[in-house]
Amino acid sequence: MKILSADQTRAADQATIKAEGIRSDELMERAASAFSDWLMDRLSLLTPHEVHIFCGPGNNGGDGLAVARHLHLAGYAVQVWLLPADKYSPDFTVNRQRLPTEVLCTHLKPKKLPSVSPKATVVDALFGTGLSRPLAGLAAEVVEHLNDSKATIYAIDLPSGLFTDAPQPSESAVVQAQYTVGFELPKLAYLLPQNARFVGEWEVLPIGLNTEFIHNTDVDNHFVNTAFLTGRYPKRPKFAHKGTFGHALLLAGSYGKVGAAVLAARACLHGGVGLLTVRTPAVGYTILQTAVPEAMALTDPATDFVTELPDLKPYAAAGIGPGLGQEESTANVLCQLLRKAAEASLALVIDADALNILGTHRELLDDLPPNALLTPHPKEFERLTEPAHDDYHRLELLRDFCARHRCYCVLKGAYTALGTPEGPLYFNSTGNPGMGTGGSGDVLTGLLLALRADQRLSPLDAALLGIFAHGRAGDLAAQQTGEAGLIAGDIVRFIGPALAELVS
Numbered sequence: 001m002k003i004l005s006a007d008q009t010r011a012a013d014q015a016t017i018k019a020e021g022i023r024s025d026e027l028m029e030r031a032a033s034a035f036s037d038w039l040m041d042r043l044s045l046l047t048p049h050e051v052h053i054f055c056g057p058g059n060n061g062g063d064g065l066a067v068a069r070h071l072h073l074a075g076y077a078v079q080v081w082l083l084p085a086d087k088y089s090p091d092f093t094v095n096r097q098r099l100p101t102e103v104l105c106t107h108l109k110p111k112k113l114p115s116v117s118p119k120a121t122v123v124d125a126l127f128g129t130g131l132s133r134p135l136a137g138l139a140a141e142v143v144e145h146l147n148d149s150k151a152t153i154y155a156i157d158l159p160s161g162l163f164t165d166a167p168q169p170s171e172s173a174v175v176q177a178q179y180t181v182g183f184e185l186p187k188l189a190y191l192l193p194q195n196a197r198f199v200g201e202w203e204v205l206p207i208g209l210n211t212e213f214i215h216n217t218d219v220d221n222h223f224v225n226t227a228f229l230t231g232r233y234p235k236r237p238k239f240a241h242k243g244t245f246g247h248a249l250l251l252a253g254s255y256g257k258v259g260a261a262v263l264a265a266r267a268c269l270h271g272g273v274g275l276l277t278v279r280t281p282a283v284g285y286t287i288l289q290t291a292v293p294e295a296m297a298l299t300d301p302a303t304d305f306v307t308e309l310p311d312l313k314p315y316a317a318a319g320i321g322p323g324l325g326q327e328e329s330t331a332n333v334l335c336q337l338l339r340k341a342a343e344a345s346l347a348l349v350i351d352a353d354a355l356n357i358l359g360t361h362r363e364l365l366d367d368l369p370p371n372a373l374l375t376p377h378p379k380e381f382e383r384l385t386e387p388a389h390d391d392y393h394r395l396e397l398l399r400d401f402c403a404r405h406r407c408y409c410v411l412k413g414a415y416t417a418l419g420t421p422e423g424p425l426y427f428n429s430t431g432n433p434g435m436g437t438g439g440s441g442d443v444l445t446g447l448l449l450a451l452r453a454d455q456r457l458s459p460l461d462a463a464l465l466g467i468f469a470h471g472r473a474g475d476l477a478a479q480q481t482g483e484a485g486l487i488a489g490d491i492v493r494f495i496g497p498a499l500a501e502l503v504s
């Protein structure tokens, strides 16, 4: 799914209105009915005492007024509160006029805000994509009042006070919604950790925005769901053999961290690799041969950490980093690998300690071969770049980093973001907080290594499929283990089922 900016969303609304020959208030009616149906499905589970709908002067307020009408006609006790303004949008005015006179509709006044019980349902229709500046004055006062009320807040399109595509000043007022319900496509604001306390849980409802317009619009950000991946993961051909799916080399493990190598190796095998060879220090030999008999062990001469790069000829892809340590001789192995990868046509996956080595030897970044895939979590990413002011800045750093080094970079998190050399970012939709446990990242590295070794997949598709399948495997595992009980090895067990769902 594409993630549109605020301007593009407005343009999509206009394109739909034009293409279908409808009025803008008819499109608003679709949005308002979709929201009302969604809300009534939820409220029917509770006993709604009061529904307070707070409306701003623009089309977000227009949505709120239309929602008030739908809820009133369905028998809910609705009260509407209007934010006074110098001007109101035409569709606000249309829906103000359509509001049945029995619905109590009151202008908000400073210092005389209505009392809202903690049991009340609040619909936040103050501001949406048209927010042009941080909230101040009465609008800010209303927002603080709602946040203090402890009522359950449902935001239409955006929690009021939050910009669609940019950070707001840290002290400015923003609605803290339990749920945010948008239309057709997700917004960037929904996906960032710094907005989690405002957005709450989110959902988007279809309103039939013009598909041709969306198709023809270039965007900076995509949201990756199952439909987005259709056709990207081919079936294994009937006469395929282990050579068809590539031979991968994994350089991982050091004294006390051989488990990381084991997890990555098992993930790589379950990720469908043809053959896997693991380079570990001697201390890892027995562990690896016992825990992962399907992998070949190519033991380093040193006991505790990897010191020598093996011959790269047999391999289609190499993964380096899990549990590797940062000894100087290990750094030297990474340095040689980077320099030789391009001429050996080797796809690279770089993680964990290999990223930390890059962080302390930044000159090595100039040696990254084309299409290298890096998998930092935010702290590792900071070591490669600089501290980010906020989540939006971090995404810009990601975009710049990938363009400068012509690489793919997986910025891991709840909505993992894949940066690409071409510019667009891809946000993943799978995964759960149970995956915040040691070794989850090693599993991702192993899986990505398998997919990069599969010559049938482009670097972009391998990365998108791997990130998505990793999260999905975590979700399938959590159904059995619960989130707290989930450990990295459980993710490995569900890689197969997660990939099987993607075959098309």
Ligand SMILES: NC(=O)C1=CN([C@@H]2O[C@H](COP(=O)(O)OP(=O)(O)OC[C@H]3O[C@@H](n4cnc5c(N)ncnc54)[C@H](OP(=O)(O)O)[C@@H]3O)[C@@H](O)[C@H]2O)[C@@H](O)CC1
Pocket: 010, 013, 024, 027, 028, 029, 031, 032, 056, 057, 058, 059, 060, 061, 063, 087, 088, 089, 126, 127, 128, 129, 130, 131, 132, 133, 134, 135, 136, 139, 156, 157, 158, 183
């Ligand atoms: N178009 C369509 O067909 C559809 C649109 N839809 C809905 O429309 C929403 C977008 O509506 P919108 O563009 O009217 O903007 P909205 O968020 O209501 O705010 C604009 C108003 O607020 C004002 N204002 C801004 N900042 C302010 C501030 N800090 N403090 C005070 N005032 C401030 C601003 O005034 P101004 O900036 O001109 O001073 C203007 O009056 C979208 O989120 C979705 O819910 C859906 O129904 C689907 C179909």
Ligand SMILES: Nc1ncnc2c1ncn2[C@@H]1O[C@H](COP(=O)(O)OP(=O)(O)O)[C@@H](O)[C@H]1O
Pocket: 377, 412, 413, 414, 415, 416, 430, 431, 432, 433, 434, 435, 436, 437, 438, 439, 440, 441, 442, 443, 444, 470, 471
């Ligand atoms: N709340 C969450 N929602 C979805 N995925 C998560 C969440 N927390 C962690 N993950 C995933 O788990 C993995 C953790 O990786 P990482 O931080 O490198 O762990 P480790 O170094 O312990 O292996 C990442 O792929 C990340 O996206």
Ligand SMILES: [K+]
Pocket: 060, 124, 125, 126, 127, 128, 155, 156, 157, 158, 159, 160
């Ligand atoms: K809102």
